[in-house]
Amino acid sequence: MSNLQTRIVTAIVLGAVTLLLTWFGGTSFTLLAIVMGAAVFHEWVALTAPRQTTFSRIFGWVWFALTAALLLWGASASVTIGVLVFGAAFLAPLTWSACKGWSVAGLLYAGLPMISLSLLRGDEPFGFTAIIFLFAVVWATDIAAYFNGRAMGGPKLAPRFSPNKTWSGAIGGAAAAIAAGVLVASLATPPGNFIVPVLALLLSVIAQVGDLAESWVKRVFGAKDSGRLLPGHGGVMDRVDGLVAAAVLLYLIGAIFAEPDVPSAIFFGM
Template structure:
């Protein structure tokens, strides 16, 4: 009698997963940096495409993909919001996101359709992600801002992954993400601060404390974004947001930290300056950096 296939050792699975992660990163990182360097319409197209994929994955997670009218409104809203941001109509883009999110939420409550209510959250999540990235890239020192954002988020994510696997220890939030540890979170935070130090060394602009503070804040926001996505998937019993990226899962699985750092960082800058168009540029001008 056949005993069936032998189970694959966990160590082999982890090595395969890591190999796929590395290969995917080697392909995606240069592409992301190239589009960022070119900027303009190409960056807007990339940010818009990512936003629409985020919305697609969100709708699948919350099981709202079959609500065709609501989804059509959601996709249209996110698309127009990113176009508005790229055209400099930032306030109009965010106003549209707010109105569409509220309209979907109210109709969901009125009809008792919880999946539409969750879809409304996806409009705000995906739309703000795409619009914010475009606004940051189009602003003062936009290329440097986006590259710095990438560096902090990537350093946080990569070092947290390896430090967490190497040292383990107490879990960060076991109910939401059983694999994340405090050692990984701290390791990622330290790596992000190192990127802040590097930024100061390379540019020589602003004080060291400014770079370290910005890097530290973005790292925390990045990890909040990661935990938020983990909580969403845990709530709906989903392991990965998708399978589009080998070794990484879905686009949301890779951009959750970038969304957290980008959107929350932008919100803080906008609150500090009162500007939605170029809040980081306003900070640079006001402080003489």
Template sequence: MEPRDTASRDQRPAGAFSDPDLLRRIASALVMVPLAIAAAWWGGWPFALFWLVAAAVVLWEWNRLILDEVPPVMMGGELMALAAAVLLIRYFLNPGFGLVALGIGAGIALAFSPQGRSRWAIGGLLYATAVVAGPVILRDDPSLGFIAILWLFAVVWGADVAAYFAGRTIGGPKLWPALSPKKTWSGFIGGLVAGTSLGLAVVHLSGVPVSFGLALCSAAIAAASQGGDLFESFVKRRFSAKDAGKLIPGHGGVMDRLDGFLVAAIVAALVGLARGGLGAPAQGILVW
């Protein structure tokens, strides 16, 4: 009887408040969330620089994750390419110009990365670029840029928080145990519902009409956010790491905190560009 009872207890959900890092997670959020919203409200170069710094840290964490020693020339070249890409995107208001800088950065990564890791090094540059490119493209829309960023925050943060609490409270079948043994289908569905609902609420309160198309898009972005979390879990598992860094208490590194956001942001930016063009990407993602 005792082994069966023990197994039964092991299958129960851990509980939303059983995480010893919960208080540190909350404290970190109380610092980061106001800073992110303030930068979004300010817009322009302060917003771009805010996310460029975040992208630079993500790039550093990625390189330290995949390489035993990061060649200074490679790291410096990638950082310059990343900064140049942001400068060109904002100055010319065209993401295509940033591809030139990223191409040079990819060449530097290819030339100076250790044998067998060049694809990972190039992938890290693209991964870090998504951190800054997605938000900047959306925010630079002069009409709905700020609202689009608030919507994106609501979808991603809502999905993240709800997935965490739903998964730990409800438990149930695992989402993808080979990549992330703690994530569950209940958490994924909870995050999908909460992220979509909060995103629509933000848009409604801002005065922009809420449509069925926006609801579907919000759900897709919430799902993309959780997919980004799984992708980072895959990378960390590939290189036998628990966290990408230790900069943020309760969360690990900046890469650990932005894994879902950067995927959601770049997907939202691409949809916005496809529907609204270079002049109105935020309108393209919000108005259906």
């Protein structure tokens, strides 16, 4: 089986499981978000091992587990996010000389998307729509950027961070994301709202920025992949690098324009 075929099979299996748990929502989806966050944190700690200490590893895992427990318990958004941020702020001065912020960045990089995804889904009627919208935009960006970039080539997007990504791929990914976002939103909300394509574009751009940022981290530490958990994709971070960034942005938008505890309520007004 070629690498592309392995990549497609892995994506289909993961996509099916993810969509099923998204449909269930509640604790099932929160557990999915926690497992994803834990895998990301594990790979981050392993990847940045030269900038980790025994204390930063132990404290990071303890604080990540505490944050996950608060999510499962159903604590409010302000409490859960506040505890995570407090832990990162507490860790920063204690580890800065040895870790230079990498331990703190990892805790936030794994924890904030975990919280964002769980709160976006919640148990609300529009939680499912919010997550499917997010998935559609990010997945369309990823798939279209990959195939459009390979087919058209052209100028590199950011060769210092990721030598294979092109402007043609980025533009194709953004166009596909807008189409996917409009399609998903039209199934749940009245068509014709200009906010939908704008939001899809913003999420696509931030997803691609997240992809580039993860590539930059790997280059800093001389790694090709973040791990080997996913056949054809490398590590979990390699698979969700765009999703984690887009999830946090969508949560922030929902928290600002709707409610921090029910961010998916923003879809009522779309």
